[in-house]
Amino acid sequence: MSNPKKIQSLRRNFFSYRIYLFPLKMAGYARPDRHPRPGRPSNQDRTMSLVAVGTVAFDDIVTPFSRAERVVGGACTYISLAASYFVKPVRIVSVIGDDFPEETLDYLRAQGVDLEGLQIKAGEKSFFWAGKYDRDLNSRDTLDTQLNVLADFDPVLPEGYRDAEYLMLGNLTPQVQMRVLEQLKSRPKLVALDTMNFWMDTALDDLLKVLKKVDVLTINDEEARQLSGEHSLLKAAQVIRNMGPKYLVIKKGEHGALLFHGDDMFFAPALPLIEVIDPTGAGDTFAGGFAGWLAQSGDLSFDNMKRAVIYGSAMASFCVEKFSIERLKGLTPAVIRDRVQKFADLVHFQI
């Protein structure tokens, strides 16, 4: 018989969440504001800053259809690359060894990712994860995990990072996430945090402490159920928001995402695709698009949060179309806008 708990723990084993960092510099993303909302702040008036925290890593990936060896991965990599299409600089906090490809770092820099907070440890190796996906691409086994530089990672925020307006804490130990928060000079406008069942199992007290300090939590449906002890996602959302985050995003992978705030609820579909090559990094890419959109727009209304969920979902839909970060390279505002329009068309109806 099936064992949903086991499947779930395989699905999102901790080191399926990695962080890589890649600075991408693009012209500012032009928001396709076809429904102008008077009174919203103009992007031109503000200096936007987004700090992204997480792993930067190498992955070996096996899917039922193909495989990739020692490709660039990591939560911070996906977050920063996705966010770079909306806001710059994206300032990353992570650690690598001296084995990491310089060309990838150059690419990230060129995309507007600030690498000052990326520690490079001479003579050490970058974090490595190997995983294999099941037939349906919804679950995966971890084949190998080599912490390397991540084993004793102590995040240090450069001075220029400490007044971050937007902070995306990618999946890492809750202690490291808290260490980053402690180094800020002032409370950001928005703190979002991604976590997973691994930390609920092994560091729940620390997780609950850091949850008190964040505005947005992003987790998947099974994790929401685990964290809340409630099966109904509606009930789970209420319990979790009493733990601290005013906003909750429940990611359901190929089944879309739910956003909760107060009495409001929003559902964003996932876009059916001709072919999914590799789901790795989709959740991180979602987080990057979500946080990047918010940082770019500076609008924390629920209507704009909904847009952020759609932009995050759109970026994730690109991510899974190729291995590693390949499909996230060289996107244009027009291509992203077209993808977002597909989401709008997909769910539009009139009663």
Place this chain on the structure above:
Amino acid sequence: MSNPKKIQSLRRNFFSYRIYLFPLKMAGYARPDRHPRPGRPSNQDRTMSLVAVGTVAFDDIVTPFSRAERVVGGACTYISLAASYFVKPVRIVSVIGDDFPEETLDYLRAQGVDLEGLQIKAGEKSFFWAGKYDRDLNSRDTLDTQLNVLADFDPVLPEGYRDAEYLMLGNLTPQVQMRVLEQLKSRPKLVALDTMNFWMDTALDDLLKVLKKVDVLTINDEEARQLSGEHSLLKAAQVIRNMGPKYLVIKKGEHGALLFHGDDMFFAPALPLIEVIDPTGAGDTFAGGFAGWLAQSGDLSFDNMKRAVIYGSAMASFCVEKFSIERLKGLTPAVIRDRVQKFADLVHFQI
């Protein structure tokens, strides 16, 4: 490890699809046409008729939270009751023994369900199914199946049924579904068919024959993959529509439903609920709401098909809130409209 095929086959074992029949008579359902579409036919100008085929049965149901014994169930029961809120008469084709509660039959009659095509076998027992749901309510085991009157069911369409404009062939053997089609005097405006993996495994040739004769097929995601041999639902939809049905609805349970036609695609979410009591009959209720809406509106445009999927989803969202058909009793146009509005609010965003 998980075995998706096994879970799937447990999830929709054939006799989880039953047919009951209950005539409900209500004032004509007033379509909340807040976006009037000039040129659409007025309901008042047409005589609408919907024929629903399927099982009428007793169920024993065990969920992780509760249980129900010998309650009214069956695909045709759910289909006809859901459809009765949109169109009447709903003419049913099914079979029961003389053990079936007269009050349920009276209730269906009162709701506008025409029972002329319901065979009542003296001295025989109605079809019985017993099932137990897993913790997540997404999979179930069949505990008992007693075919009884269904063992040698030969559907006979009364004369008044043979010019049906809309036909909903609920899940049954493809041979029985074909027998119904053969008795029609003329081609209905729309024939919709529900089936499942059981028939793909045991009667594929017959299923393929009947598929050539239908306009709409409703199946779930795993069945779409099985029938097409394609993992991508986009590819699966293309393959299946080459088998006959111009329209394909892929039901994803708590994850919503997809509608495909030509190059068009539409996604309807499922409504997150505070509590799901019993998923039994949700797929049939969806089919009833879907077909009922189409029969009522007489509009087969893609835009109206989208509405039909939403109305079907809304009716299914009621169904799961109580055991058996209890939550489907006593609904009003206003209550249904409010539920549909919740679907609209859930996915609405502006880019």
